[in-house]
Amino acid sequence: MxxxxxxxxxxxxxxxxxxxxxxxxxxxxxxxxxxxxxxxxxxxxxxxxxxxxxxxxxxxxxxxxxxxxxxxxxxxxxxxxxxxxxxxxxxxxxxxxxxxxxxxxxxxxxxxxxxxxxxxxxTDDEANWQQQGNRNVCPLFYDEVENVSLQRIDAGELLFTETVHGGAEILVIAGELIEGEQVYRQDSWIRLPIDANVSIKAGEKGATIYLKTGHLNNIIGLDVEAD
Structure with missing residues (x-):
């Protein structure tokens, strides 16, 4: 499959x-x-x-x-x-x-x-969140392959301000993301390939997202049966 x-x-x-x-x-x-x-x-x-x-x-x-x-x-x-x-x-x-x-x-x-x-x-424990620049972040995992976090994005803030070099995966936990005419509401999932350039911003009430980056540089587990 x-x-x-x-x-x-x-x-x-x-x-x-x-x-x-x-x-x-x-x-x-x-x-x-x-x-x-x-x-x-x-x-x-x-x-x-x-x-x-x-x-x-x-x-x-x-x-x-x-x-x-x-x-x-x-x-x-x-x-x-x-x-x-x-x-x-x-x-x-x-x-x-x-x-x-x-x-x-x-x-x-x-x-x-x-x-x-x-x-x-x-992630509901505020002690696990920290300020990183102008964004509130809950770090979940980091190694040489990937960086995983929850992030709170203010209304109108761009999700990325530069090329997404290692790819990215996003799940909208709360609020919404907007890209042009497309609205990604709660439970929307997006996967961006390596070196993607996108203009995605938070909606008028902001957004909380799961974000994984870097992992597509080293995709793991492709030796499974694909029948």
Whole structure:
């Protein structure tokens, strides 16, 4: 399965175009944003857990990155309400579930084999935010490959003021982004290729976004089955 699998091309999806597809597990649905592979895939998705739904315990050979967007996501005996950011390193495993229901943003098989540390950050804790220039930023992860953060952008502020050299991936958490006549509201996803030049700004109420940059210089996990 190939969905937005050419990383030299721009890709985007707005909530109006979301198609929720049943997963192999009852009560769990997905919006596939990009994907190479069937179930054992390099994938970026929105995943929706109905109340009292779960996946059996499983491993993540290429790691797993999660941002909880609504409800409460649980793994084994730990509960993560909306706002929590998680990184489960390659070869880690868990039993994910939700008692009350949840929607999460998930990236699978996209980590370096050098990653070994579990990351769990509460982005609703203001102590995890810092001022960087004129922008309020919650750093989530940084290495030589990628930089991941949540960012609050003031109304009318440009998202980028220079060429996006290593590519970028954006999920609108709150507010909206505007590019010409296109409006990207909450839960919109955008992937920009290497060396993209764009003019995207925050809407009149500003925006809070998930932002990953640099990662397309070294795309990981393209050796999965693409049937």
């Amino acid at each position: 190939l969905i937005n699998a050419d990383f030299s091309q721009r890709a985007s999806l707005t909530p109006e175009a979301h198609q929720w597809i049943k997963s192999p597990q009852n009560g769990v649905e997905r919006v596939m944003l990009d994907r190479i592979g069937v179930e054992k895939a390099r994938a970026t998705s929105l995943v929706r857990y109905a109340p009292n739904s779960y996946f059996p315990h499983h491993l993540h050979p290429g790691g797993e990155e999660i941002l909880v967007l609504s409800g409460t996501f649980s793994a084994d005996d730990t509960h993560y309400p909306a706002g929590w950011y998680l990184r489960n390193p390659p070869s880690s495993g868990h039993r994910p579930y939700s008692d009350e229901g949840a929607v999460i943003f998930v990236k699978l098989r996209q980590m370096s084999s050098d990653e070994t540390q579990h990351v769990a950050i509460n």
